[in-house]
Amino acid sequence: MAIIPLERKPLTLAERTYIPQILGGLKTTLARLLKPTETLEYPEQRPAIPSGYRGVPTLVRDPNGREKCVSCQLCEFVCPPKAIRITPGSIPVDAPTAHVEKAPQAFDIDMLRCIYCGLCQEVCPEEAIFLQAQYSMSGYTREEMVNHKDRLYELGGTLPDQHHKWDKKLAAEKHGNAH
Amino acid sequence: MIAPPKPDLVTVNIDGREIAVPKGTNVIEAARLVGVDVPHYCYHPKLTVVGNCRMCLIEMGLPAVDPATKAPIADPATGKQKINWIPRPQIGCATYASPGLHIRTQTPQVKDCREGVMEFLLINHPLDCPICDQAGECKLQEQSTGYGRGYSRFIEQKNVKPKRTLLGSRVMLDDERCILCSRCIRFSKEIAKDDVLGFIDRGSYSTLTCYPGKKLENNYSLNTVDICPVGALTSTDFRFKMRVWFLKQTNSIDTETSVGANTVVWSREGQIYRITPRRNDEVNDTWMPDSGRELYKTVRAPDRLTAIKVNGVDSGLDIAVHAAAEIFKASAGALAVVGSGRSSVEEQFLTKKLAAALQAPAQLVSRVGKGDDILVSADRNPNVRGALVTGLIASLPEPKLTDLASQIDAGRIKAVVAINEDLAAAGLTATQLAKVSIVHLGTHASATSAAAKVVLPTLTVFEKSGTFVNQQFRIQKFFQAVPAAAGATDDLVVLAKLVAAAGGPSLASDLASLWKIIAAEVSALGTMTFANLPETGLLLDATPWAALPFAEGATLHHKPAQPAAAATA
Numbered sequence: 001m002a003i004i005p006l007e008r009k010p011l012t013l014a015e016r017t018y019i020p021q022i023l024g025g026l027k028t029t030l031a032r033l034l035k036p037t038e039t040l041e042y043p044e045q046r047p048a049i050p051s052g053y054r055g056v057p058t059l060v061r062d063p064n065g066r067e068k069c070v071s072c073q074l075c076e077f078v079c080p081p082k083a084i085r086i087t088p089g090s091i092p093v094d095a096p097t098a099h100v101e102k103a104p105q106a107f108d109i110d111m112l113r114c115i116y117c118g119l120c121q122e123v124c125p126e127e128a129i130f131l132q133a134q135y136s137m138s139g140y141t142r143e144e145m146v147n148h149k150d151r152l153y154e155l156g157g158t159l160p161d162q163h164h165k166w167d168k169k170l171a172a173e174k175h176g177n178a179h
Numbered sequence: 180m181i182a183p184p185k186p187d188l189v190t191v192n193i194d195g196r197e198i199a200v201p202k203g204t205n206v207i208e209a210a211r212l213v214g215v216d217v218p219h220y221c222y223h224p225k226l227t228v229v230g231n232c233r234m235c236l237i238e239m240g241l242p243a244v245d246p247a248t249k250a251p252i253a254d255p256a257t258g259k260q261k262i263n264w265i266p267r268p269q270i271g272c273a274t275y276a277s278p279g280l281h282i283r284t285q286t287p288q289v290k291d292c293r294e295g296v297m298e299f300l301l302i303n304h305p306l307d308c309p310i311c312d313q314a315g316e317c318k319l320q321e322q323s324t325g326y327g328r329g330y331s332r333f334i335e336q337k338n339v340k341p342k343r344t345l346l347g348s349r350v351m352l353d354d355e356r357c358i359l360c361s362r363c364i365r366f367s368k369e370i371a372k373d374d375v376l377g378f379i380d381r382g383s384y385s386t387l388t389c390y391p392g393k394k395l396e397n398n399y400s401l402n403t404v405d406i407c408p409v410g411a412l413t414s415t416d417f418r419f420k421m422r423v424w425f426l427k428q429t430n431s432i433d434t435e436t437s438v439g440a441n442t443v444v445w446s447r448e449g450q451i452y453r454i455t456p457r458r459n460d461e462v463n464d465t466w467m468p469d470s471g472r473e474l475y476k477t478v479r480a481p482d483r484l485t486a487i488k489v490n491g492v493d494s495g496l497d498i499a500v501h502a503a504a505e506i507f508k509a510s511a512g513a514l515a516v517v518g519s520g521r522s523s524v525e526e527q528f529l530t531k532k533l534a535a536a537l538q539a540p541a542q543l544v545s546r547v548g549k550g551d552d553i554l555v556s557a558d559r560n561p562n563v564r565g566a567l568v569t570g571l572i573a574s575l576p577e578p579k580l581t582d583l584a585s586q587i588d589a590g591r592i593k594a595v596v597a598i599n600e601d602l603a604a605a606g607l608t609a610t611q612l613a614k615v616s617i618v619h620l621g622t623h624a625s626a627t628s629a630a631a632k633v634v635l636p637t638l639t640v641f642e643k644s645g646t647f648v649n650q651q652f653r654i655q656k657f658f659q660a661v662p663a664a665a666g667a668t669d670d671l672v673v674l675a676k677l678v679a680a681a682g683g684p685s686l687a688s689d690l691a692s693l694w695k696i697i698a699a700e701v702s703a704l705g706t707m708t709f710a711n712l713p714e715t716g717l718l719l720d721a722t723p724w725a726a727l728p729f730a731e732g733a734t735l736h737h738k739p740a741q742p743a744a745a746a747t748a
Binding site: 070072073074076077088101102125126165169172175176 | 305306308309310314336337338339342343384418419420421422424425
């Protein structure tokens, strides 16, 4: 490869004094001083979270307080970093939601592994897992960074269910057949 | 055209490809041979054909002949014999190969038929997939993806049928999911010979149920769960335990009897969740007994031996082998070896080497129960014939070790090596056990492990690989499904170390090297290696043992050479 020597221009007098550059910098600083601030005093001030934000994954209940997760384990299967761990279980026959049959015995999400990709939310056939607005997780031990089922429901709260699939199912079961 | 086929073969044409198949083969099986999938639900290769699901509809044609002269009619366009296509679709399962049969499976008419059948099957099918155990191995899921229309036009209310019905203690029925294929009914009637299932009500209200007062409780009931193409029948044991797509499949053998039913062990991260049958047309077809499916529970049983013990104190392998060597030395000439019909061929070979090194007689303990003429034979040891083939024993074992007991009483036997056998269960009293020094290799706690001077915990069949010789003298291999339990050592390692401690040769303890030695020394296995043994097993020459009075009666694919000896226990 050919070597092309570049001629560097000699600095002018003004450039050698640095004064125009300093003044230029000070102008920017002074202009910012008069404008409103754009930074936040985190953690006292918190940013507004846009809708569709992918924060900490949580489990949600339907308006009747029923846990929506049926432990189908699709999120566990799809989770790229294998952060989700589910122990499936059955709902006791005397429970009011016995017709749903299945619910998780244990549901753990390891937040040290989670990459907030949202595939769990996307794959969930029951709309039970949502990445919500919380973005900050901290703890002193690895165990503290694993969200267990009760914590996941505490974080998740209740989300309105548009379909009432299982309520319809129960109503149909009570109604019986047309004949 | 092509060369005339052999007399028992007929040439059929499937999607333009010619294939010679045995006469009587149906279109589904013939298409499978050319790699064409004909979707079906009710057809099962080991059950009678009923043709009620209509999923396997195909187009069929036969070569045209002149009605009067029977002379072939040529198609002027191609110059070949004309094919008369039947204008309406036919079912593939009940259409059998006949000379010149032409089949089309990819035409618009067939596609429409499949979409129509799928749509009707899904009309009343509940949206249960998230809670259905069949999801992931469900024919309805697979075929609605492969052949369905992709959306539903049904807006009316779906049928309500009984859910969560227990048909027996092991089988749970969900009638809403049932597509009325009747495989379970036919299985119960034809294979299990226990006719308890049937349909009641008509039309879209048809419901599978047990006959009044009957239950699906026979020892083959879980096969109905295996053959159910949807999630209508599920196993109460496996229900809601784990999704099938997480499970690793390992080929294994049912060790409960000498039938040696081929199985698949389904495990995830070292835990076994279920055992299902594996097709072997020479041994168990596609079935296995329910009792064999429970055996995985022994792996994590609370009475599992988990620590090497010398004189009741926890110890290490080398110390224990040294202690065993001391016992061998102290009791030289007064030793006995009790091997097991539950050990693999390789272990029995090493047991024989151990007996030879100790100059001790070797014996097995027989277990005889009642056979059921299907897949449970009278001999409850999976591998007595392996001991015959390797030469560990020359005659059939007795259920009780009376000879050993009397020799212990007489003081002629001072030490016993008990491998995978509980001597107390084999007829030795507690005082007799106390009189001898016992070196015990075993998996679970027993009177023998409690009385033994040296206890070496070994592996269950799910934690090791090896071979068994079944009642047909078919040698079949099984593979390690889960890692060894903590504290347990591979039987082959322990036995090889004991052989060396007894002054015998230094033997390999891995299967590949050990099989070289076995092949060199055991003439019946001369051409074999573990690797080249086919998945369906290899039939050995049984003539040297043809005169022995084996306990087994006839089972599914076995007819005893000798009339069954009177059961002794």
